[in-house]
Amino acid sequence: MSLIRIQNLARRYVMGTETVHALRGVSVQIERGEYLAIMGPSGSGKSTLMNLLGCLDTPSEGSYELNGKDVARMSDNELADIRNREIGFVFQSFNLLARADALHNVELPLIYAGVPPKERRERARQTLVNVGLGDRMHHRPNELSGGQRQRVAIARALVNSPSIILADEPTGNLDSKTGVEILSLFEELSRRGNTIIVVTHEEEVALHARRVIRIRDGLIAADETNPHPRAVVASVSAP
């Protein structure tokens, strides 16, 4: 059974009299443990696809099975629980709570999962250590560099042990050196068995993935396997 199975997925936005066809019918299967890059020019529908995969949005047409379950038939609460347990989001703009420190930001998904305070603090702490931020637990986002913020966001995505990490242009707001560090972190996570889907429009980023899906105008233009994904050279503190 595939982890993700989408068929003819379409998403339209109606704005006044105009209808935007953000996705026009996309079919993909993604297996557990894959490291997949989604590429395409700006406006091609990448984020729309990610939002659908992440159960933040519902398709206008088509079907989406996650872990063999039909997402279209799920209630609002079930979707929230899927986002909480099965999905870990990483955004271009980090999307951390500005008023909370790193530890609390990472704890957040565990709160909604109903994990008791002591256990969730311990797990959040451990996950922060794993992404190399053991010494930044009590810093707020504005006291952290861009790369560190994105690590906090990744820790938050990881903390509830989701089935998939969805990262929408995670290096888009970072300088290239920091971007490379983040990518090597993804690579490390992938090596440890996590399923990772990264949206990017930088060819450089895609070279690291084992599979690349190219999207153009809401349709899949190419679905390539990368036989020799390039390893990131930058050193990171061992996760």
Add this chain to the structure above:
Amino acid sequence: MNSRTMTPWRELVEMVRMAANAVKTNILRSSLTILGVFVGVFSIIAVMTGIRVLQQNLEDAMNGLGANTFQFQRFSAISFDAADWEKYRRRKPFRIVDLSQLERRVTLAQAVSASANFGSGEASSRYAQTNPNIPGNGMTPEAFTTQNFTLGEGRGFSTADDDSGRLVCVLGFDLAAKLFPRGSPLSESVKFQGISYKVVGVLAQRGALFGQSRDNFIAIPLGTARRLYGENLSVQLQVQAPNRDTYAEMVEQARGVMRTMRQVPPGDDDDFEIVSNESAVKQFRSLTSAIRLGVAAISSIALIAAGIGIMNIMLVSVTERTREIGIRRAIGARKRSVMMQFIAEAVLLSEVGGALGVVGGILFGNLISFVVKAPPVIPWDWVGIGLAICSAVGIVFGTYPAWKAAHLDPIDSLRYE
């Protein structure tokens, strides 16, 4: 590990915790809103505390009559209505002669007594003298029991004192202390309105009622007062039943006797008042109910205004925190969790004002306890009611903003700048 969900209790705890954090950071901006709740709760609590202090004072002090005793009066115990006063003033006063009639005809009574105020004056001893504002009371021997007087030292009046109009007196506690700063006043002589009396007793301390000492007076036998000041003294008559069970029946009998004595036509209202400790307290309650109602109206308006303020500030807060809401939804918050978080925030906000109002109201309301020299009071029931109202205000006015927050589209929220 991943199959866990939040129990409703855990969810409530977590959402309140989140809300508390948000309120902490917003407290200054919210101070105007909080002020509204403060005013609403403050006015309720202050007035209720004040009334409670007076009522407590009245109840403590309303041992003015003995057990199972009532008093015939021309005037109602408490009245603020000028028209009533006119009516009371036109009533025939009770005279000393009424006493013997009552004694004879109210067969259910255990004791019947009379007392009369024969005017105020200056009292003096060989040590000290007072201002000319000391009330003088004539009392029959039984009046000590029916008016619940306890002797501190010496004795009350005997029938012989009364019958032969002896020049003896009993002093109130404060007056005795003033006239005889050292040593016992017993057998000493006190001069009142130019007449010398021998002190036979001193009363135990009775405390103040509505700020007025009830220990600053001189009592002489009613027979003596009658001899010195004439038959026409206006008196108050007390009637005591032997026990609780016969009290009501006795009141009716005495009422009938009094109506006959005063020739009240059948069907007409009594032209006198029957006042007991309980009836005075009851009357105080009904009088203050108008005040309570007024305060309820004022504080309702304040609380509604405050509620609208809370709604407004919460709507602003929801807009400002659109992004936060999107983040929470993206990482798995259910709509209900978001809603609870914002309602909890509104409630906490309201409770901050409420708690301040409770504290302020209790302090302010107890100012009156200094004035009337009564112990301060904390009206716990109203504290509970006040805080419950705050919660209700928070819930009622926080629900719409919270609903709005919960129903924001997660994707739009995440994009919100």
